[in-house]
Amino acid sequence: MNEPLKLKKAALQDLIDLLRREEFKVLGPVVREGSVAFHEVREVSDLPIGMRDAQEAGRYRLTPGVDGEIFGVVNGAGSLKPFFFAPHEILLEVRREHRGFKVRDATPAAPRLALIGVRACDLAALAIQDRIFLHDKFRDAHYEARRKDVFFVAVNCTRSAPTCFCVSMKTGPEAASGFDLAMTEMEDGFVVRTGSAAGERVVSKLQLPTAASEDVAKARARIDECASGMQRQMDTSDLPHLLYDEVDSPRWNDVAARCLSCTNCTMVCPTCFCHSVMDVQELDGNMSRRVRQWDSCFSLEHAHIHGINFRPRIHDRYRQWLTHKLASWIDQFGTSGCVGCGRCITWCPVGIDLTEEVAAIRAQRGKH
Numbered sequence: 105m106n107e108p109l110k111l112k113k114a115a116l117q118d119l120i121d122l123l124r125r126e127e128f129k130v131l132g133p134v135v136r137e138g139s140v141a142f143h144e145v146r147e148v149s150d151l152p153i154g155m156r157d158a159q160e161a162g163r164y165r166l167t168p169g170v171d172g173e174i175f176g177v178v179n180g181a182g183s184l185k186p187f188f189f190a191p192h193e194i195l196l197e198v199r200r201e202h203r204g205f206k207v208r209d210a211t212p213a214a215p216r217l218a219l220i221g222v223r224a225c226d227l228a229a230l231a232i233q234d235r236i237f238l239h240d241k242f243r244d245a246h247y248e249a250r251r252k253d254v255f256f257v258a259v260n261c262t263r264s265a266p267t268c269f270c271v272s273m274k275t276g277p278e279a280a281s282g283f284d285l286a287m288t289e290m291e292d293g294f295v296v297r298t299g300s301a302a303g304e305r306v307v308s309k310l311q312l313p314t315a316a317s318e319d320v321a322k323a324r325a326r327i328d329e330c331a332s333g334m335q336r337q338m339d340t341s342d343l344p345h346l347l348y349d350e351v352d353s354p355r356w357n358d359v360a361a362r363c364l365s366c367t368n369c370t371m372v373c374p375t376c377f378c379h380s381v382m383d384v385q386e387l388d389g390n391m392s393r394r395v396r397q398w399d400s401c402f403s404l405e406h407a408h409i410h411g412i413n414f415r416p417r418i419h420d421r422y423r424q425w426l427t428h429k430l431a432s433w434i435d436q437f438g439t440s441g442c443v444g445c446g447r448c449i450t451w452c453p454v455g456i457d458l459t460e461e462v463a464a465i466r467a468q469r470g471k472h
């Protein structure tokens with residue numbers, strides 16, 4: 105890895121300005137409706153300075169944090185997912201013309217994005233989505249158009265939310281790959297590492313000095329402390345077999361009695377990719393649009409095929425979600441479908457926690 109550099113807090117604006125001059129649309133965590141999500145950032149003051157997040161199962165609040173701390177809020181409901189896999193988009197348009205029809209490919213002209221303040225778990229989630237949309241038999245042209253030429257400024261976590269369990273999933277709290285720059289926040293600035301040629305180019309333009317060895321050691325200690333202090337864990341040992349073996353666990357009934365099948369967990373999850381595709385006709389019969397929009401394995405219609413619904417009970421749908429996420433995803437794509445970001449725990453209205461569900465299934469293994 106390259107030599108660590110130092111970016112003073114006052115110079116963060118220089119980084120934003122430089123990226124904007126290079127025609128990136130700069131996005132970062134911005135407070136909206138009591139949470140943070142990625143929105144356009146023009147000034148450092150757009151970021152949630154001096155704020156932190158209090159998260160628990162079914163609960164999220166922004167609270168006053170530490171004066172001057174810029175990236176004190178760990179995460180919010182919004183991940184990177186909507187920027188690459190759009191919640192709703194037109195795939196193609198078919199227009200009637202004379203005696204035939206004309207097909208227009210609606211591949212988007214995507215803006216150049218620079219995302220700052222991206223967490224390690226979200227970069228890991230993006231790598232999983234890349235595997236699905238770019239590195240499978242078919243490449244998704246819409247995802248590809250949005251995904252190319254993006255600049256990532258990661259922030260290594262020096263505090264975790266009580267809902268985080270990235271250490272168990274081996275995705276954080278330090279960004280391992282997929283970034284151009286990775287920063288660790290200190291009181292007076294950031295220890296910065298580069299992860300790509302584009303990142304090297306940016307730091308050379310900013311003429312950043314080498315970080316002092318005490319700063320580098322302090323940054324390392326903060327990340328390590330965050331990892332060792334993580335409050336939630338998930339025992340992933342033998343996980344696919346556990347869930348395949350426990351297809352008839354009584355715990356599926358227990359969780360189904362609490363689950364509202366509201367789909368929140370899948371909407372906030374940075375890796376879930378279920379979607380539906382429909383053809384929408386104009387009333388005059390001259391135009392039809394093929395539309396893709398996010399769907400969820402928790403919605404009843406998602407399992408409806410001709411004449412039958414093969415997951416009619418919430419029991420079936422929760423079991424499908426958890427088993428896919430933590431077991432069959434590994435068979436399908438070679439990694440877990442969960443990066444331990446904790447969003448599904450926080451944003452579940454009844455506080456269902458997948459780490460608790462897995463622990464309960466494990467505790468009851470073979471006893472029924």
Ligand code: SF4
Nearest residue numbers: 363364366367369452
């Ligand atoms: S687990 Fe929670 S968030 Fe997910 S569908 Fe059930 S009630 Fe909704």
Ligand code: SF4
Nearest residue numbers: 373442443445446448
């Ligand atoms: S399943 Fe939950 S904890 Fe895992 S990646 Fe999705 S939202 Fe995050």
